[in-house]
Amino acid sequence: PEVAAKLGVEQVGLDELFARATIVSNHAPVTPETRCLIQERHLAALPAGAVFVNTARSWTVDQKALLRQLLTGRFWAALDVFDIEPLPTDSPFRGLPNVLITPHMAGQTRETYVKQGMVAVEELERYFAGEPLRYRLDPAAYDRMA
Structure with a gap:
């Protein structure tokens, strides 16, 4: 409010x-x-x-x-x-x-698939390097996500 x-x-x-x-x-x-x-x-x-x-x-x-x-x-x-x-x-x-x-x-283009893959790889690299994730998912929000 x-x-x-x-x-x-x-x-x-x-x-x-x-x-x-x-x-x-x-x-x-x-x-x-x-x-x-x-x-x-x-x-x-x-x-x-x-x-x-x-x-x-x-x-x-x-x-x-x-x-x-x-x-x-x-x-x-x-x-x-x-x-x-x-x-x-x-x-x-x-x-x-x-x-x-x-x-x-929505989102079903070759470019978006490539981008999604790149983001996933970058997140894995951050995780294994001990760096904070850019797109961390909050488990408490799962029930609200589409």
């Missing part, structure tokens, strides 16, 4: 967020607490013309509710995650005029 206040950010719950925001972008990891976190009541509360972006995981959103609400045409959506990937050609999400579908491919 202190950091948010310093940045001029108002923290609100999901119900209020969906009722007030014109753009909602979901980046939540899948955990037991976030599975179907975004439900029909949230999507139904979006203002007309709002945009909902889901680049997290499909399981954080009730997909049937999302489809029902998108069929109303009240808001737009940009989606790159679905329960079944790749998205079947007969999916009802396809062809909706208010939905932008993109492939879920």
